[in-house]
Amino acid sequence: MQLDNKTIEIVKSTVPILRARGEEITKAFYADMFERYPSVKGMFDMEKQKNxxxxxxxxxxxxxxxxxxxNLEAIRKQITNIGNVHVKLNVKPKHYPIVGECLLKALTTVLKDAATPDILEAWDKAYNAIAAFYIEVEKGLYEKNS
Ligand code: HEM
Structure with a gap:
């Protein structure tokens, strides 16, 4: 999926805040996802959450x-490495909307007013593009393994 220039520009403008507060965001993300979607919690190693x-x-x-x-193509190799971990743990396309919803919610929870409607809209589109790329890569890995 090709993203429009405005979305690309907004997402890139969030890189400094992601660099500074990324872990705060992902910690809030996991806490919320495990609470609201206990079915996916069992896939994760809680030791890696604690540490x-x-x-x-x-x-x-x-x-x-x-x-x-x-140009997500430029990071296909890194995504394939992560995809291999996902495929071993049976991550499927149906799981991606759950992660997307919780990630957007965590952006709002952590960034508060800095998460403007423009930023949330751009990240919604960007997440869908990123998820589509992961899903495509993982489809190839599942086929290779079958
Ligand atoms: C675009 C979305 C996603 C990104 C960027 C992402 C990123 C990552 C990364 C970087 C790792 C660590 C890989 C390693 O150990 O080398 C990982 C592991 C993992 N991911 Fe994802 N992931 C995504 C979507 C998902 C989804 C949808 C699920 C399913 C609910 C999921 C479940 C897992 C699990 C279970 C692990 C192993 C972690 C553990 O051992 O506790 N991921 N992911």
């Missing part, structure tokens, strides 16, 4: 996607 490894890894992956949002 902060997973919120850190997710924040870095989101930052990396934001920095390359106009």
């Amino acid at each position: 902060g490894k997973q919120p850190k890894a997710l924040a870095l992956a989101i930052l990396n996607a934001a920095e390359n949002i106009e």
Whole structure:
């Protein structure tokens, strides 16, 4: 999916705040997702939540996607590495909207008024593009493994 220039520009403008507050956002994201979607909680290693490894890894992956949002192809290799982890744990396309909803909510919770309607709209579109790319990569990995 090709994003419009305005969306790309807004997403790129959020890179500094993501760099500064990414882990705060992903910590809020996991707390909310595990509470509202207990069915996905079992997929995660709680040790990596406690020691902060997973919120850190997710924040870095989101930052990396934001920095390359106009050309996700450039980070196909990194996404394939993450995709391999996802495929081992049986992450499926149906899970992506849950993550998207909770991520948008965490942006609002953490950034408060700084999460303007423009920023939320741009990130909604950007997340869908990022998720579509992950899903495509993982489809290939599932096919290769079958
Ligand atoms: C675009 C959205 C997503 C991004 C950017 C993302 C990013 C990541 C990253 C960076 C890792 C760490 C990989 C490693 O250990 O090397 C990871 C692991 C993982 N992801 Fe995702 N992910 C996304 C979507 C999802 C979805 C939809 C699910 C399913 C609910 C999911 C479930 C997991 C699980 C279970 C792990 C293993 C973590 C653990 O061991 O606790 N992810 N993901």
